Amino acid sequence: MTDDNMIQIRIHGRGGQGVVTAAELIAIAAFKDGKQAQAFPSFGVERTGAPVESYVRIDERPIITREQIYRPDILIIQDASLLDSVDLAKGADKKTIVIVNTAKAGGLKINLPQANIHAIDAAKIALEIIGKNIVNTVILGAFAKTTDLVSLASLKSAIQEKFSGNQGLIDKNIRAIERAYDI
Amino acid sequence: MNNNYKQQILEGSRAIALTIKNIRPAVISAYPITPQTHIVEDLAKFKADGQADYEYVRAESEFAAASIVAGASATGVRTYSATSSQGLLLMAEVIYNIAGMRLPVVMTCANRAVSAPINIWNDQQDVMAVRDAGWILLFAENHQEAVNQHIMAFELAERLKLPVMVNVDGYVITHTYEPVIIPTAEQIKKYLPDYQPAAGQFLDTQYPITLGALATPAHYLEIRQELHDDLTASLKTIEQEYTNFNKIINLPTPLSKGGAGGLDNGLIEYSGPKKPDTILIALGSVIGTIKEAVSPLIKGAGRIGILKIKCFRPFPASAILSIIKSAKNIAVIDKAISLGHIGPLAADIKAVAQGKTNANISSFIAGLGGRDITGEMIKKIIKLAGKKNNGAVFIGR
Numbered sequence: 001m002t003d004d005n006m007i008q009i010r011i012h013g014r015g016g017q018g019v020v021t022a023a024e025l026i027a028i029a030a031f032k033d034g035k036q037a038q039a040f041p042s043f044g045v046e047r048t049g050a051p052v053e054s055y056v057r058i059d060e061r062p063i064i065t066r067e068q069i070y071r072p073d074i075l076i077i078q079d080a081s082l083l084d085s086v087d088l089a090k091g092a093d094k095k096t097i098v099i100v101n102t103a104k105a106g107g108l109k110i111n112l113p114q115a116n117i118h119a120i121d122a123a124k125i126a127l128e129i130i131g132k133n134i135v136n137t138v139i140l141g142a143f144a145k146t147t148d149l150v151s152l153a154s155l156k157s158a159i160q161e162k163f164s165g166n167q168g169l170i171d172k173n174i175r176a177i178e179r180a181y182d183i
Numbered sequence: 184m185n186n187n188y189k190q191q192i193l194e195g196s197r198a199i200a201l202t203i204k205n206i207r208p209a210v211i212s213a214y215p216i217t218p219q220t221h222i223v224e225d226l227a228k229f230k231a232d233g234q235a236d237y238e239y240v241r242a243e244s245e246f247a248a249a250s251i252v253a254g255a256s257a258t259g260v261r262t263y264s265a266t267s268s269q270g271l272l273l274m275a276e277v278i279y280n281i282a283g284m285r286l287p288v289v290m291t292c293a294n295r296a297v298s299a300p301i302n303i304w305n306d307q308q309d310v311m312a313v314r315d316a317g318w319i320l321l322f323a324e325n326h327q328e329a330v331n332q333h334i335m336a337f338e339l340a341e342r343l344k345l346p347v348m349v350n351v352d353g354y355v356i357t358h359t360y361e362p363v364i365i366p367t368a369e370q371i372k373k374y375l376p377d378y379q380p381a382a383g384q385f386l387d388t389q390y391p392i393t394l395g396a397l398a399t400p401a402h403y404l405e406i407r408q409e410l411h412d413d414l415t416a417s418l419k420t421i422e423q424e425y426t427n428f429n430k431i432i433n434l435p436t437p438l439s440k441g442g443a444g445g446l447d448n449g450l451i452e453y454s455g456p457k458k459p460d461t462i463l464i465a466l467g468s469v470i471g472t473i474k475e476a477v478s479p480l481i482k483g484a485g486r487i488g489i490l491k492i493k494c495f496r497p498f499p500a501s502a503i504l505s506i507i508k509s510a511k512n513i514a515v516i517d518k519a520i521s522l523g524h525i526g527p528l529a530a531d532i533k534a535v536a537q538g539k540t541n542a543n544i545s546s547f548i549a550g551l552g553g554r555d556i557t558g559e560m561i562k563k564i565i566k567l568a569g570k571k572n573n574g575a576v577f578i579g580r
Binding site for chain 1 (some may be wrong): 192194303304325352354355358359360361362468469471472474475476555556557558
């Protein structure tokens, strides 16, 4: 339902993990890189811990469709424990790139080519640098590195814009993104 | 093209809030309700941060919020509110009074399903509950259209002394980030001057008047007819203001050419061939999904036209008829249902078509309570549009 050049990204996580913010940051960064972008959430029940999805589209031309993302080019999984209960890979194919936050890279219950699955221990980096187990921005460092869809500079600029007014938070998140990018 | 405008990527709610700030109302009152909340939170924050000089009145309910803007508007100042769903239903009594007293209030409705069952997600059932109240009802497809319609809404309201509601799909517009241009306060002022009602048009001890007085059977009918006549006559003003807006606030927005039969006049937007086999008609953001779904089909699937209704009340009957009269099949997609009948927009389209076209008109109900309307559903609707459909056809998947 989309043109060939449009990139579709689906992010899975739990309420409170910044799933929606992650999508917004990618869209802001892509826009700063001169592309057209769209980000929107799919809220389930409004409570912490419930599965949440968010979506990003990136394209050269204006994006007009409003449908959710059923055939993702990129899957970002903020919480690998969701794999036990939700079919996260739904609609993904052998070309879909998966970026997943997990401490143990092996044995993930995801039926996609192993070569496309990029595991990152984002929780470890988040605890070390941000001081909280909030992994959304950390994963974006890995996302930028793996996919090259947004530049690191634009991602940092997006963080500054989104968290404007809280310099401490900006600094920590940028350091966390850089660490994930440099792995 | 105009280089004085800069595109930014914003959440829809932020885009609307920034536009309202630049429109500079004197009084804002609202009560937070999902999915409208971000709009009024932003407006409250602009005020708290000293970026705006409107009075922001926190209300104890939507009924109070509507009453506060009604009262403020009656004193002759520019006013704004926003709500959704149950909030709009709670406002209903005041909504009718605002129109009846000819108060130029502008309000955003972030469209959401109504209870029961409770549901916080998008459809357009809420606005249908106040469809007949005498407001101008505009619907936006995307952020830019929402921004533009809000600016035009104040000009229309204050010029015509009619309230205007701008409808934006909850979440789909309010919680989505996409590129948009927000005209500055200076740019807006060139199109929309400060509100200066004439003496005798508002509550003023120098020129005492009564608003909302008792009207006996000897007068009530004529007063209601006058409201109806003025609302109907506003179709022409809306068209003129659309041209005027685009001339003065000349945004470098890439407009779709709209195909051979393309038309865009502030009331409706049509894209497609001059003689389509099937026309799809809808309100609001789903038009984007329809355009995306139809574009790859154009070559193989017959001639398909897309008609977006931007102004739902007053109903632009003749503009719509000029487009639909040549179609064989008409598929109306409503995100609401007149329970016990068909979709509200479909019923209106059937009334307009009465005696003027033999087209096969079907009422499709989709997207209720936040159900995603997919491109696949649009293709299914196009197929079904060629059949005889009785009553409302619900499209769930």
